[in-house]
Amino acid sequence: MSLRKPIHFTISDTRDIIGIDLGTTNSLVGAVDAGFPILFADSSGSRITPSVVYYPAEGEAREPLVGSAAMRMRAVEPGRTITSVKRLMGRRNVPAEEAAMFPCPLTPAADGLRLQISDATALSPEDVSATILGRLRAIAEEALEKEITRAVITVPAYFNDAQRSATKRAGELAGLTVERILNEPTAAALAYGLDKLGEHSKVAVYDLGGGTFDISILELSDGVFQVLSTAGDTRLGGDDIDRALASYLLKQANVDEQTAAPEIHAKLLDAAIRAKHSLSYANEYTVNVPFLTGSESFECTVTQAQLAALAMPIVDRTRSLCHRAISDSKLELTEIDRVVLVGGSTRMPVVREIAAEIFGQEPDISQNPDEAVALGAVIQGGILSGKTQNVILLDVTPLSLGIETFGGLMNIILPRNTTIPAKAGELFTNAVAGQEAMKIRVLQGEREMAKDNWELGQFEIQFESGPKGHARVGVEFSIDANGILTVLGRDTKTHKDEILQIDHAAVDVNDEAVEAMISESIDYAFDDMNERVWTEAKMKSDELLPAVDNALAQVGDLLTSEDIATVRAAAEAVRAALETHDARQLKEANQNLDTATEHMAALLVEKAMEESLKRKGIL
Numbered sequence: 129m130s131l132r133k134p135i136h137f138t139i140s141d142t143r144d145i146i147g148i149d150l151g152t153t154n155s156l157v158g159a160v161d162a163g164f165p166i167l168f169a170d171s172s173g174s175r176i177t178p179s180v181v182y183y184p185a186e187g188e189a190r191e192p193l194v195g196s197a198a199m200r201m202r203a204v205e206p207g208r209t210i211t212s213v214k215r216l217m218g219r220r221n222v223p224a225e226e227a228a229m230f231p232c233p234l235t236p237a238a239d240g241l242r243l244q245i246s247d248a249t250a251l252s253p254e255d256v257s258a259t260i261l262g263r264l265r266a267i268a269e270e271a272l273e274k275e276i277t278r279a280v281i282t283v284p285a286y287f288n289d290a291q292r293s294a295t296k297r298a299g300e301l302a303g304l305t306v307e308r309i310l311n312e313p314t315a316a317a318l319a320y321g322l323d324k325l326g327e328h329s330k331v332a333v334y335d336l337g338g339g340t341f342d343i344s345i346l347e348l349s350d351g352v353f354q355v356l357s358t359a360g361d362t363r364l365g366g367d368d369i370d371r372a373l374a375s376y377l378l379k380q381a382n383v384d385e386q387t388a389a390p391e392i393h394a395k396l397l398d399a400a401i402r403a404k405h406s407l408s409y410a411n412e413y414t415v416n417v418p419f420l421t422g423s424e425s426f427e428c429t430v431t432q433a434q435l436a437a438l439a440m441p442i443v444d445r446t447r448s449l450c451h452r453a454i455s456d457s458k459l460e461l462t463e464i465d466r467v468v469l470v471g472g473s474t475r476m477p478v479v480r481e482i483a484a485e486i487f488g489q490e491p492d493i494s495q496n497p498d499e500a501v502a503l504g505a506v507i508q509g510g511i512l513s514g515k516t517q518n519v520i521l522l523d524v525t526p527l528s529l530g531i532e533t534f535g536g537l538m539n540i541i542l543p544r545n546t547t548i549p550a551k552a553g554e555l556f557t558n559a560v561a562g563q564e565a566m567k568i569r570v571l572q573g574e575r576e577m578a579k580d581n582w583e584l585g586q587f588e589i590q591f592e593s594g595p596k597g598h599a600r601v602g603v604e605f606s607i608d609a610n611g612i613l614t615v616l617g618r619d620t621k622t623h624k625d626e627i628l629q630i631d632h633a634a635v636d637v638n639d640e641a642v643e644a645m646i647s648e649s650i651d652y653a654f655d656d657m658n659e660r661v662w663t664e665a666k667m668k669s670d671e672l673l674p675a676v677d678n679a680l681a682q683v684g685d686l687l688t689s690e691d692i693a694t695v696r697a698a699a700e701a702v703r704a705a706l707e708t709h710d711a712r713q714l715k716e717a718n719q720n721l722d723t724a725t726e727h728m729a730a731l732l733v734e735k736a737m738e739e740s741l742k743r744k745g746i747l
């Protein structure tokens with residue numbers, strides 16, 4: 129199936145880079161034109177394109193429909209109308225309840241998921257996103273009257289490597305070279321013109337949309353934005369407020385929520401959304417639903433204060449996430465110079481109040497919150513094409529990246545919230561004698577033990593066999609400006625390299641799991657730390673005990689029986705501690721054994737010296 133109608137133009141200006149906000153529900157496109165960033169409207173005058181695609185039946189010689197035209201087909205052919213495809217990008221599995229939100233079955237394929245819209249047609253999430261991007265590209269081409277081949281596309285800050293790569297691939301399928309994958313809150317900051325703030329200004333971007341919440345703390349220095357930290361929740365937004373208000377209306381209408389027909393739910397949800405939007409500007413709104421239950425109509429007045437009370441517990445969930453982002457940024461609350469609001473839900477007065485309360489200052493509401501992300505993408509496109517200057521954006525890694533080391537521990541190479549592009553490396557050695565290869569397991573996550581983090585990939589580095597600690601293997605992680613990770617392993621003796629690129633692997637993780645990972649790392653912080661201390665102590669015991677036996681055999685005759693008994697007792701205490709799984713006890717026992725063997729260790733050194741001098745004929 130052809131996904132996009134080719135458009136031929138004779139004029140081509142390769143400098144133009146369009147900016148795209150590829151949203152879960154809605155998408156927008158624009159470019160810097162005649163020096164100004166603008167968002168383009170389609171032929172019906174709308175700047176917002178619903179992220180919806182309708183695929184006609186196989187026999188029909190029609191192209192897929194995108195946007196409002198596709199939305200209209202939803203009621204007629206729901207199984208062929210795809211919405212919220214962004215939630216599937218770069219994912220291999222989704223939980224059953226999430227899969228049930230899609231109108232057609234999701235089937236697994238070697239490189240990810242497929243939307244099975246019929247027996248004959250299975251589409252990847254990239255295919256569907258490419259169709260949306262193709263439509264946005266066409267809107268831009270019509271507005272600019274030239275062919276467009278380059279784009280900046282925004283993604284949520286919590287997107288992992290696989291999700292970023294999938295977005296980039298979707299752009300390529302739509303005939304676009306993706307010059308930059310940009311974090312949404314970072315784009316929004318640009319749109320608010322924060323680059324005009326003074327040196328070292330710190331800003332918070334509070335983004336509450338329909339289904340997701342994101343908070344980012346940024347710093348401006350030398351005209352460059354740095355993302356200091358991000359946090360968020362992919363299941364928190366205006367949709368929750370709609371449901372709370374709809375449920376309140378059901379009660380007012382004396383309708384039992386459990387047994388009410390789906391049409392009643394749908395009608396009251398629609399009414400709730402309309403009421404919510406109006407109550408952002410009016411103090412009072414009268415909900416009026418004709419023939420809600422058969423012949424009976426429903427009317428009820430809702431005040432802004434009533435809506436605020438219903439929304440409060442939902443919006444309040446942003447508080448702890450903001451506190452986490454502030455703490456991760458290592459800033460004091462009072463150091464934040466500006467708070468900007470992004471996302472349609474920030475039009476609600478209660479949201480503005482809570483944001484003001486969290487940050488202790490009035491937020492900046494000077495921009496249209498629905499368009500800020502797209503506008504930022506446009507400005508970034510302008511910067512990259514040389515049409516706008518002075519600001520470069522730097523994003524951060526949403527989770528820590530590292531490798532597994534001996535004992536099953538996570539060894540972090542690039543910590544969470546590292547500004548990208550970034551490069552870092554470490555040198556490793558063989559843990560046991562005679563080892564000929566080292567397995568490099570690339571991990572992502574915040575837990576202390578490798579097994580609790582996610583594996584992004586693995587490869588092996590071969591080296592010459594030798595005694596313990598003989599090999600030298602360098603491991604280097606580099607992430608490019610699009611968040612794509614390359615891991616290089618090098619045997620520094622032979623200079624042989626192995627390279628692993630994590631851009632095309634759809635990792636078996638989902639958006640919620642990113643948040644779950646961060647909160648688990650907090651919940652299990654104590655246990656994890658205990659496990660790490662235990663593992664490290666156990667590795668030390670495993671080294672110490674044979675060394676002590678060996679030393680006793682060599683220099684035991686030079687020690688008093690009391691000394692020997694002390695050493696043996698200390699070694700026994702280590703063996704006993706090994707049975708307990710008590711990290712503190714084992715650490716202490718190791719330390720005591722170290723102290724108890726000090727004299728013996730000195731004798732060993734003396735003996736070795738003596739032997740060496742004898743060999744050289746000095747003694």
Ligand code: AMP
Pocket residue numbers: 153154336337338339365366367401404405406408470471472473474475476497498
């Ligand atoms: P976004 O994901 O940024 O497009 O935001 C979409 C969310 O913003 C939806 O939950 C909308 O109901 C909500 N929204 C849009 N306009 C308003 C408004 N005037 N008042 C309150 N919420 C709004």
